[in-house]
Amino acid sequence: MREIRFDRFGGPEVLTLHSDAPTPVPGGEEVLVRVAYVGLNPLDFKIRDGSSGMSRDLPLPAGTGRELAGTVIGAGSELDEAELRSRGLAPGTRVFGMRGPGDRRGVAAEVVAIAADDLAPIPDEVPPEDLPRWAGLALAGLTAIATVHDTAEIREGQTVLVHGGSGGVGQLLIPMSLEAGAAQVWATGRAANAERIRELGAVPIAYDTGDWQEELRRATGGRGVDVVLDTHYHSTFLASLDHVAEGGRIVALPSLADLSPARERGLDARVPGIVPGRGRLDRLVQGIRAGRYPLEVSQVLPLGEIAEAHRRLEDGHTRGKLVLDAQA
Numbered sequence: 001m002r003e004i005r006f007d008r009f010g011g012p013e014v015l016t017l018h019s020d021a022p023t024p025v026p027g028g029e030e031v032l033v034r035v036a037y038v039g040l041n042p043l044d045f046k047i048r049d050g051s052s053g054m055s056r057d058l059p060l061p062a063g064t065g066r067e068l069a070g071t072v073i074g075a076g077s078e079l080d081e082a083e084l085r086s087r088g089l090a091p092g093t094r095v096f097g098m099r100g101p102g103d104r105r106g107v108a109a110e111v112v113a114i115a116a117d118d119l120a121p122i123p124d125e126v127p128p129e130d131l132p133r134w135a136g137l138a139l140a141g142l143t144a145i146a147t148v149h150d151t152a153e154i155r156e157g158q159t160v161l162v163h164g165g166s167g168g169v170g171q172l173l174i175p176m177s178l179e180a181g182a183a184q185v186w187a188t189g190r191a192a193n194a195e196r197i198r199e200l201g202a203v204p205i206a207y208d209t210g211d212w213q214e215e216l217r218r219a220t221g222g223r224g225v226d227v228v229l230d231t232h233y234h235s236t237f238l239a240s241l242d243h244v245a246e247g248g249r250i251v252a253l254p255s256l257a258d259l260s261p262a263r264e265r266g267l268d269a270r271v272p273g274i275v276p277g278r279g280r281l282d283r284l285v286q287g288i289r290a291g292r293y294p295l296e297v298s299q300v301l302p303l304g305e306i307a308e309a310h311r312r313l314e315d316g317h318t319r320g321k322l323v324l325d326a327q328a
Contacts, residue, residue: 002326003109004306007061009050012307012314015064026113031089032074033119035326037300038108039067039098039136041168045310047104053255054104063106064306067098069122069135070112070326079116087116087278094122094131098138100276108306110326120281123289132297134288136168136321140295141284142274143253144172148180151272152227152251156181161216161243164231165202166193168321169253171295173229174200179292182227186219188212188236193319200294216243224248232316233257241265296320302328 003021046052097119165187191206224245249268262269287293
């Protein structure tokens with residue numbers, strides 16, 4: 001089968017397509033999935049270039065990618081037919097999900113073995129052309145749940161600023177914040193993406209055509225916001241500290257974010273930790289079916305164009321999700 005691997009840390013050029021990779025053998029509680037699409041995330045290039053904590057002690061060569069959509073084609077020895085049916089994971093079932101934090105194998109391959117608990121079935125009514133969106137849902141969705149509910153603990157009536165409102169995670173942070181009871185959400189993004197941010201329910205603040213800090217200051221009367229959700233961090237974290245209202249908090253999404261500047265000022269600063277599992281994946285399914293989480297896929301590229309996909313990820317201006325077609 002075909003699989004993307006890298007044998008050293010570095011730029012996108014280290015990613016190579018191997019056509020002679022062995023088909024994996026599933027562990028006892030794993031299922032075998034024929035991958036249709038692979039969702040891409042900034043975490044992917046941070047693992048690839050060695051800057052992520054998940055790169056530490058990573059055996060090389062290694063695969064890449066964390067989330068997928070595909071079809072169950074087999075299972076390990078501890079999952080008989082009855083068990084698979086009870087989980088909704090019988091062979092032939094379309095599924096989506098992501099590898100748990102302790103599983104550092106990639107998913108950018110034609111076939112993968114993955115823990116059954118890390119998958120959920122895709123509803124039957126989903127048309128084939130909508131599968132790329134499901135490939136990009138798990139990591140962004142679980143990150144958004146952990147950010148809004150576990151870490152920011154957004155409450156009824158609070159005001160929220162989302163940095164990166166048109167990105168993959170940002171497009172879920174906005175509706176989830178409103179769902180949690182936020183009275184007002186502002187979201188930064190490029191002017192070209194302002195209408196998309198409005199569609200999601202937030203007030204757009206264009207950072208490329210104006211001063212986002214001044215605009216937020218005017219909008220809040222200088223008070224700031226109760227919660228800042230910062231998907232960008234490097235270019236926004238320090239400046240955002242001036243816009244956290246008294247008693248508020250700031251959540252930086254990168255796992256290696258340095259929170260000390262905020263804490264030195266007495267601010268509540270936190271980093272979310274993803275909680276995997278079937279229950280949360282099913283929660284995302286319910287949100288998608290109800291139309292509450294309209295995640296957008298900006299582009300689908302063939303598996304062999306993984307290096308170009310990573311270049312676009314690193315550019316930092318991707319709208320919604322980038323996805324790979326694992327069978328193309």
